[in-house]
Amino acid sequence: MMSLYNEIRPKTFDDILGNEENKKILKGIIRNKSYEIRKQYMFSSTIGGVGKTTAAMIFSKAINCENTIDGNPCNNCKRCIEHDKGRNPYFIKLNGAEYNQVDKIKPIIEMGKQKTFDGTYRVIVIDEVQRMSNQAISEFLDPFEFGDYKTVFILTTTNVSSVPQPVLSRLINLDFTPPSPNDIIGLFKRISPDEDVTNFILSNYDGSVRDLLSKYEKYKISGLDVPKYSVYDDLSMDILKSLVNGSSTVQFSIMQYEDKHIYKVPEIFYFWMSGSDYKCPISDSVLNKMRSLIPKKVIKDISKDFLKYKPSNMEELSLFLSFYDSGENKVSVETELLMNGFRKVG
Numbered sequence: 001m002m003s004l005y006n007e008i009r010p011k012t013f014d015d016i017l018g019n020e021e022n023k024k025i026l027k028g029i030i031r032n033k034s035y036e037i038r039k040q041y042m043f044s045s046t047i048g049g050v051g052k053t054t055a056a057m058i059f060s061k062a063i064n065c066e067n068t069i070d071g072n073p074c075n076n077c078k079r080c081i082e083h084d085k086g087r088n089p090y091f092i093k094l095n096g097a098e099y100n101q102v103d104k105i106k107p108i109i110e111m112g113k114q115k116t117f118d119g120t121y122r123v124i125v126i127d128e129v130q131r132m133s134n135q136a137i138s139e140f141l142d143p144f145e146f147g148d149y150k151t152v153f154i155l156t157t158t159n160v161s162s163v164p165q166p167v168l169s170r171l172i173n174l175d176f177t178p179p180s181p182n183d184i185i186g187l188f189k190r191i192s193p194d195e196d197v198t199n200f201i202l203s204n205y206d207g208s209v210r211d212l213l214s215k216y217e218k219y220k221i222s223g224l225d226v227p228k229y230s231v232y233d234d235l236s237m238d239i240l241k242s243l244v245n246g247s248s249t250v251q252f253s254i255m256q257y258e259d260k261h262i263y264k265v266p267e268i269f270y271f272w273m274s275g276s277d278y279k280c281p282i283s284d285s286v287l288n289k290m291r292s293l294i295p296k297k298v299i300k301d302i303s304k305d306f307l308k309y310k311p312s313n314m315e316e317l318s319l320f321l322s323f324y325d326s327g328e329n330k331v332s333v334e335t336e337l338l339m340n341g342f343r344k345v346g
């Protein structure tokens with residue numbers, strides 16, 4: 001039986017959750033047929049299961065699609081259908097762990113230089129290239145110097161810093177980030193419209209869509225109810241208390257939180273602080289407690305700046321929060337943010 005993750009795997013770039021910038025870029029490359037000139041790509045992310053391979057499959061399909069629609073594959077032409085059935089002989093997916101030595105990868109690169117029989121493009125995806133030796137991955141420097149072949153290479157990795165610079169600088173590198181919890185909630189509304197699994201999502205989602213779907217599927221295939229528990233509220237309260245008590249403890253608490261819930265923290269702050277009409281994933285009672293603990297003005301200030309500077313990772317978030325911990329009205333928060341490398345967004 002096909003796993004839920006594969007069953008609902010997006011069929012167009014537009015269906016991919018989040019990653020808006022990457023989707024725009026990939027669609028642009030298809031529209032402009034830029035893959036005819038730039039044939040080497042790196043799709044990276046810090047954790048697996050965020051859609052790199054999915055994007056590679058759609059990219060491959062779109063390259064050979066006879067009737068692309070605004071950069072997306074049509075999913076209707078003969079080539080798209082064959083691709084979806086796994087019958088495209090020129091879509092090749094390998095794992096870097098098995099091709100980690102020079103003598104293993106050389107034949108693959110040689111294959112890339114061969115013509116295809118029907119003039120279509122060959123796409124060779126090599127997953128987990130961080131598991132290849134430096135010498136093996138450096139073999140990719142060779143095809144970069146060639147121009148006249150119809151093979152697109154997509155390397156993927158969860159550790160882009162391990163890729164030697166001379167190789168990396170010759171690739172078009174797209175970094176994939178985990179979809180936001182809001183995106184995930186939207187996805188589940190499509191999969192299971194009558195079921196409220198918000199708490200389950202918020203308690204279990206750690207950035208990997210694949211892992212989350214597999215946790216969910218475990219209950220569905222055994223006919224059990226998906227647990228309704230939420231660790232979210234308690235943890236939020238911990239962070240909140242730390243926030244009120246000072247930055248060193250905030251940092252500590254957030255770091256603890258990070259282990260399991262790194263991708264939710266910015267979201268929590270967003271919900272706390274925006275006071276917007278967004279569906280708040282925190283229960284009303286906890287939200288009210290939070291609001292009574294932090295002075296309104298402080299919430300407002302942090303919220304305003306949060307949206308303006310939007311910290312994008314844990315380190316940034318703790319640094320960002322540290323400017324608000326003194327309890328005094330720091331006029332220079334903005335200056336400090338700018339001096340610390342924050343840039344206004346939007």
Ligand SMILES: [Zn+2]
Nearest residue numbers: 065074077080
């Ligand atoms: Zn098509």
